[in-house]
Amino acid sequence: MIGWLGGAYLWVLALHIISVIAWMAGMLYLPRLYVYHTEAQPGGEFSEKLKVMERRLLRAIINPAMIASWTFGLMLFLHLGAWSMGWMHVKLTLVVIMSAFHGYLSRWRKDFERDANRRSQTFYRMMNEVPTVLMIGIVIFVVVKPF
Numbered sequence: 441m442i443g444w445l446g447g448a449y450l451w452v453l454a455l456h457i458i459s460v461i462a463w464m465a466g467m468l469y470l471p472r473l474y475v476y477h478t479e480a481q482p483g484g485e486f487s488e489k490l491k492v493m494e495r496r497l498l499r500a501i502i503n504p505a506m507i508a509s510w511t512f513g514l515m516l517f518l519h520l521g522a523w524s525m526g527w528m529h530v531k532l533t534l535v536v537i538m539s540a541f542h543g544y545l546s547r548w549r550k551d552f553e554r555d556a557n558r559r560s561q562t563f564y565r566m567m568n569e570v571p572t573v574l575m576i577g578i579v580i581f582v583v584v585k586p587f
């Protein structure tokens with residue numbers, strides 16, 4: 441499989457970076473909406489507006505962008521034969537944690553949807569930092585390739 445993308449490699453890399461930017465934009469913003477949501481009166485106008493924003497952000501941007509990031513990323517992975525690269529193992533581990541965090545964001549959205557959130561604002565403020573830290577690690581491993 442190594443080199444199978446041929447001249448399309450750079451196009452796939454560009455598509456990977458574009459989809460990763462969209463995924464990260466949503467992952468960085470959604471927990472911030474949850475911070476605001478803890479301040480809203482359940483059933484009130486602000487809360488209902490936040491529910492629509494959260495649902496659209498997750499379904500229209502974050503979910504498709506994650507699928508595209510994985511698809512293009514795995515194409516690059518096969519092209520490079522990246523299983524032999526140490527940095528790639530660390531990057532993939534961090535990306536798997538990012539994907540699991542995506543799953544938690546989705547679960548928490550459903551709690552807000554049902555007016556059933558019981559987590560505090562402090563909790564969401566802390567969770568808000570998780571994708572930032574993961575993203576910094578991923579970019580350092582993929583660009584600097586420390587090992």
Ligand code: HEM
Binds near residue numbers: 511583
């Ligand atoms: C979803 C699963 C992912 C897979 C399987 C994957 C895999 C890859 C592979 C194999 C490359 C090519 C590396 C090279 O050309 O040297 C790459 C490039 C890149 N990836 Fe990912 N990636 C994923 C997600 C992410 C995420 C979440 C980020 C950022 C938060 C990211 C950021 C980058 C960047 C910035 C590059 C360009 C590096 C360069 O050309 O120097 N990737 N990725």
